[in-house]
Amino acid sequence: MSSILQRNIKLESHYIPVDVKIREAILKRGDELNRSSPVRADHTQWKLHRNSEYSYFIDKFHEIYPKYRINELWGCTYRQGDYAEAHNHFGFDLAFVWFVDTCSFCSPLIFPDTQHLWMKPHHILTPEVGRLYVFDAEDIHYVEPHTCEHPRIIMSGNVRRNINTEVLENDPWH
Numbered sequence: 001m002s003s004i005l006q007r008n009i010k011l012e013s014h015y016i017p018v019d020v021k022i023r024e025a026i027l028k029r030g031d032e033l034n035r036s037s038p039v040r041a042d043h044t045q046w047k048l049h050r051n052s053e054y055s056y057f058i059d060k061f062h063e064i065y066p067k068y069r070i071n072e073l074w075g076c077t078y079r080q081g082d083y084a085e086a087h088n089h090f091g092f093d094l095a096f097v098w099f100v101d102t103c104s105f106c107s108p109l110i111f112p113d114t115q116h117l118w119m120k121p122h123h124i125l126t127p128e129v130g131r132l133y134v135f136d137a138e139d140i141h142y143v144e145p146h147t148c149e150h151p152r153i154i155m156s157g158n159v160r161r162n163i164n165t166e167v168l169e170n171d172p173w174h
Contacts, residue, residue: 009111009122012134016060016098023101025053026075026153041082041146049073049157057098057155065134068094068159075100078107078152083145086112089137092158096134101153102127107144109133114140127152134159 031042048054049070058070071092076084089095097109109125125133135141137158146152 009139010136011123014064014132015130016132018100018130019056022057023153038085038087039076042077044075046072046074067162069162070157071160073157075155078146081145084143086140086142088140089158092137093161094134094159095137096132096157098132098155099127099129100155102129106148106152107146109141109143111139111141
């Protein structure tokens with residue numbers, strides 16, 4: 001009988017104050033992916049890191065993680081009933097979520113125990129404005145349906161170590 005090793009979920013938490021201009025920029029973009037990703041909410045395109053509107057966050061992130069570069073950056077706006085299916089960010093070193101406009105009653109980010117789904121999740125992250133969570137890109141996570149009347153706005157991204165930092169332009173997934 002073989003044993004299955006349980007992966008430990010490593011989370012890092014930081015605080016980056018929110019610039020209201022980023023909130024407005026995410027809202028203005030709306031749903032640029034037509035709900036075609038595991039995020040069943042308004043989802044901007046993947047390449048916001050190439051847009052100077054987001055340089056405040058990008059610069060702060062790179063101060064904390066100088067050996068890494070953001071390869072993909074996007075924003076999501078969850079409204080009532082919106083959610084994110086269980087997924088990971090395979091092919092990257094790290095992934096992150098930054099809570100831009102949320103409250104403590106907004107749907108949490110959940111890291112399930114994928115080997116024992118009947119057990120409590122490894123982590124349930126209650127949203128907090130300005131909180132940045134960074135985790136291994138292979139860690140499976142999801143967001144339950146949003147129930148608050150106000151939007152839950154986040155910025156997420158995928159990160160690689162400084163070497164080999166760009167995603168191929170012809171990547172069929174993006």
